[in-house]
Amino acid sequence: MNPQDLKLIVQDKYGRIAQKGGSCCGETGCCEGDVDYSVFNDDYSGQEGYNKEADLGLGCGLPTEYAGIKDGDHVLDLGSGAGNDCFVARTQAGDNGKVTGLDFTDEMIHKANENLKKTGFRNIEFVKGDIEEMPLPDASFDVVISNCVLNLVPDKQKAFSEIFRVLKPMGHFSISDVVIKGKLPEG
Structure with missing residues (x-):
């Protein structure tokens, strides 16, 4: 499968999840096979700043x-x-910080902005863009985070080059993701 086709599949799947309001595993036609993806999801409910409506169970x-x-x-x-x-x-960043969310799915950006409106926060913004070609300036972030997303990016080298590009000198990143050692069987 070519990288652009893979991106379109990811956009379609996550667009449907955003419209539904959460993971659609267990429904026909959304998750492939009989894999229960909720096994990967961690409990955010004890985290300060947790917003239940923004938790779609995808991390x-x-x-x-x-x-x-x-x-x-x-x-x-x-x-x-x-x-x-x-x-x-x-x-964690407080009133003096700023948080930017980057997603390439229109429906997710819309849902995030709807959730943001309910908070009253003025130092969060959601930007549409591709992780492999971020529409963001060089050296502008102290910290980059990602939660179970980089495994979906076709060109990991480009993604990490972009992360490095947008990080300030002495900046750092924290990524939570699934990793496999070895090869997955085709099935």
Whole structure:
């Protein structure tokens, strides 16, 4: 499968999830096979800044827990979805910080902005864009986070080059994702 086709499949699937309001596993035609993806999802409910409406059950960890986000940091969340990690990161970055969520799915950007309207926060923004070609300036983020998204990016080298490009000198990233050692069987 070529990379553009893969991106279109991801956009379609996550667009339907955003419209539905959560993971559609268990429904015919959404998740492939009989895989239960909820096994990867961590519980955010105890995290300061948690926004239940922004939690679509799509993450596989708590990158904000290990990101070392400080008051005043400018944070970028790759594949921000409905904004779950952005709202937690904003609590850590405080009023002096800024959080930018990047997603390439229109429906997710819309859902995130709807969730943002309910918070009253003025230092979060959601931007539409591709992780392999971020529409963001060089050296503009103290911290980059990502939650179970980079496994979906076809060109990992481009993605990590872009992460490096947008990080400020001495910036850092915290990624939670699924990784496999070896090869998956075709089935």
